[in-house]
Amino acid sequence: MLEIKSLNKSYGKKKVLFDLNYTFEDGVYGLLGPNGAGKSTLIQIMTGNLICDSGSVSYCGKDIRKHSREYRQVLGYVPQLQGMYEMFTAFQFLSYMAALKGIPKQKIPLEAEAALEIVGLLDVAGKKLSTYSGGMKQRILIAQALLGQPKVLILDEPTAGLDPKERIKIRNFISRIAEERTVIIATHVVSDVDSIAKEILLLGEGRIRRHGSIQELCSQLSGQVYEARIKSEALEKLEERVVISNIQELPDSTIQVRFIAKDENFRGLVTEAAEVSANLQEVYLSAFSEQDGRSGENAGAV
Numbered sequence: 001m002l003e004i005k006s007l008n009k010s011y012g013k014k015k016v017l018f019d020l021n022y023t024f025e026d027g028v029y030g031l032l033g034p035n036g037a038g039k040s041t042l043i044q045i046m047t048g049n050l051i052c053d054s055g056s057v058s059y060c061g062k063d064i065r066k067h068s069r070e071y072r073q074v075l076g077y078v079p080q081l082q083g084m085y086e087m088f089t090a091f092q093f094l095s096y097m098a099a100l101k102g103i104p105k106q107k108i109p110l111e112a113e114a115a116l117e118i119v120g121l122l123d124v125a126g127k128k129l130s131t132y133s134g135g136m137k138q139r140i141l142i143a144q145a146l147l148g149q150p151k152v153l154i155l156d157e158p159t160a161g162l163d164p165k166e167r168i169k170i171r172n173f174i175s176r177i178a179e180e181r182t183v184i185i186a187t188h189v190v191s192d193v194d195s196i197a198k199e200i201l202l203l204g205e206g207r208i209r210r211h212g213s214i215q216e217l218c219s220q221l222s223g224q225v226y227e228a229r230i231k232s233e234a235l236e237k238l239e240e241r242v243v244i245s246n247i248q249e250l251p252d253s254t255i256q257v258r259f260i261a262k263d264e265n266f267r268g269l270v271t272e273a274a275e276v277s278a279n280l281q282e283v284y285l286s287a288f289s290e291q292d293g294r295s296g297e298n299a300g301a302v
């Protein structure tokens with residue numbers, strides 16, 4: 001159990017985290033928020049790489065700063081940006097990282113192989129990292145975080161820059177390894193955590209705006225999400241009154257739209273709108289468009 005209590009953090013005069021409180025149990029948690037929300041700052045504090053101004057992080061009731069060695073042994077961390085040892089082979093890189101983690105020498109080859117197997121790179125383990133694609137490099141970073149079978153696995157934007165196929169691969173093996181450990185994934189890409197997260201935290205401007213299971217968050221939008229067919233000229237006007245979450249152009253030059261409406265203001269523009277169940281992307285758009293107009297534009301980036 002990983003617990004954050006009254007966390008506050010500023011960079012100089014700029015405050016970026018405001019009194020955050022949360023308890024993470026076993027399972028996958030999605031930390032969703034737009035660029036600059038404070039995700040990486042929070043993660044760096046939770047991994048012990050950054051000091052907060054006030055508040056605490058504890059693992060199983062022990063402050064991670066007072067028990068940092070113990071905590072490091074149960075922690076796996078995939079940072080957002082990372083230089084790699086390009087001249088190493090994947091196997092050498094993992095062996096090196098395993099040694100840094102203090103894994104006993106005789107256990108290192110097996111641990112490295114097991115991690116490579118999980119991320120699907122065992123057959124190219126002898127190749128230099130410089131020859132790897134972006135997606136393979138990202139998978140190697142995840143593999144290094146898995147060394148020593150961490151109880152807490154924290155990933156910051158694990159799919160940044162990857163194509164949809166690699167993203168799905170990463171999402172699938174994260175959900176496979178999530179049993180009996182706490183996995184926290186920070187991302188602004190809703191699909192990275194959709195369907196695998198037990199709980200979602202929406203972080204906006206340094207505050208937890210909403211949290212809950214995907215189902216709970218979606219049902220909070222009940223009665224606010226609609227689907228309708230409109231003439232293409234009507235789109236601009238509709239956009240002024242609602243938050244559009246999806247657009248599909250139809251052959252007869254009409255448009256099928258999904259949108260979030262907080263009031264009935266749209267009725268004059270749309271004749272027949274059918275109420276539909278919200279999805280996680282709409283939860284994201286709704287949370288972050290409340291905050292500052294239409295800040296959720298990058299929500300569904302795939």
Ligand SMILES: Nc1ncnc2c1ncn2[C@@H]1O[C@H](COP(=O)(O)OP(=O)(O)OP(=O)(O)O)[C@@H](O)[C@H]1O
Pocket residue numbers: 011016033034035036037038039040041042080188
């Ligand atoms: N080292 C730093 N010095 C000063 N300001 C910083 C520093 N790191 C982050 N910030 C600022 O703190 C805020 C939160 O940044 P952070 O990187 O935690 O956000 P994020 O949610 O991870 O964003 P992204 O999705 O772009 O990775 C931003 O306004 C950022 O400019």
Ligand SMILES: [Mg+2]
Pocket residue numbers: 039040041080156157
């Ligand atoms: Mg970040």
